[in-house]
Amino acid sequence: MTxxxxxxxxxxxxxxxxxxxxDLTLDVGPGITGLVGPNAAGKSTIIGxxxxxxxxxxxxxxxxxxxxxxxxxxxxxxxxxxDSERVWPGMTGRQLVTxxxxxxxxxxxxxxxxxxxxxxxIGLAAAMDKPVTQYSKGMRQKAKLCQAxxxxxxxxxxxxxxxxxxxxxxxxxxxxxxxxAGQGMSILVSSHVLHELETAIDRVVLIHRGRLLAxxxxxxxxxxxxxxxxxxRLESPxxxxxxxxLLQLDGVVGVQIVDDRTVDATTRDPGQFYGTxxxxxxxxxxxxxxxxxxxxxxxxxxxxxxxxxxx
Numbered sequence: 001m002t003x004x005x006x007x008x009x010x011x012x013x014x015x016x017x018x019x020x021x022x023d024l025t026l027d028v029g030p031g032i033t034g035l036v037g038p039n040a041a042g043k044s045t046i047i048g049x050x051x052x053x054x055x056x057x058x059x060x061x062x063x064x065x066x067x068x069x070x071x072x073x074x075x076x077x078x079x080x081x082x083d084s085e086r087v088w089p090g091m092t093g094r095q096l097v098t099x100x101x102x103x104x105x106x107x108x109x110x111x112x113x114x115x116x117x118x119x120x121x122i123g124l125a126a127a128m129d130k131p132v133t134q135y136s137k138g139m140r141q142k143a144k145l146c147q148a149x150x151x152x153x154x155x156x157x158x159x160x161x162x163x164x165x166x167x168x169x170x171x172x173x174x175x176x177x178x179x180x181a182g183q184g185m186s187i188l189v190s191s192h193v194l195h196e197l198e199t200a201i202d203r204v205v206l207i208h209r210g211r212l213l214a215x216x217x218x219x220x221x222x223x224x225x226x227x228x229x230x231x232x233r234l235e236s237p238x239x240x241x242x243x244x245x246l247l248q249l250d251g252v253v254g255v256q257i258v259d260d261r262t263v264d265a266t267t268r269d270p271g272q273f274y275g276t277x278x279x280x281x282x283x284x285x286x287x288x289x290x291x292x293x294x295x296x297x298x299x300x301x302x303x304x305x306x307x308x309x310x311x
Contacts, residue, residue, distance in 0.1 A: 011059035037207035079153035138169025195270035230270035
């Protein structure tokens with residue numbers, strides 16, 4: 001589609017005395033848009049408004065030309081992958097995705113067929129009949145992505161889909177997002193780390209304390225963020241071997257072994273770090289079970305921008 005996919009006009013959202021969104025005006029077009037900001041920036045509130053889970057306190061929200069809070073059929077055109085996760089005890093990946101597909105209005109037989117196809121395409125063919133509670137973080141995120149797109153939505157909304165996910169699963173999830181965008185799906189994906197998204201997204205929206213701080217292409221926003229050192233925390237059963245491998249990466253200026261499973265790395269070239277890490281992991285036979293970036297990375301950058309340093 002062309003034109004605006006998501007429009008927020010002077011949107012305000014309050015939770016009692018807490019102002020979560022403050023007079024926010026935002027226009028999101030087709031393609032993949034990254035919604036980036038630290039915790040409590042307002043990202044999840046924006047997602048709640050866009051998916052029709054809550055109404056604005058004031059202002060206007062339009063999605064695919066309609067009001068997602070009042071228009072029930074419109075919500076059927078939106079796919080949602082939440083940050084949180086709850087599953088029925090003992091339910092397999094196949095059963096989870098199939099059941100949620102049925103709940104979205106797909107006939108049971110068709111939901112089962114689509115679930116098998118979706119899980120296979122994203123690399124969960126061998127695990128689809130295992131309990132979801134036995135899945136790794138990356139596998140659970142991939143299963144959630146499958147259920148979000150089973151009804152073939154026009155807009156896909158993902159809340160922190162890469163948080164804590166291992167490097168190889170990140171590559172697979174981002175590839176799937178690019179494939180879906182190439183087929184015409186519009187995607188809004190939130191994160192507190194721009195660099196984990198930059199290979200997939202078209203535009204970036206920076207949110208801070210409920211306000212729009214900056215927006216633009218990946219290159220424009222990355223120029224602002226790359227002026228600051230970037231830290232990454234990784235979990236591995238072999239932290240010393242991982243630390244040695246990380247020190248070989250260009251741009252890595254420090255590595256610290258935190259405990260018997262955790263390594264902290266600091267880089268001045270986060271784009272290269274995230275791009276080459278999967279090759280380092282597979283090439284050295286390492287296992288990285290989780291990876292995330294501390295929220296303090298963006299806090300420092302946002303303080304700099306709010307003070308006018310980015311202008």
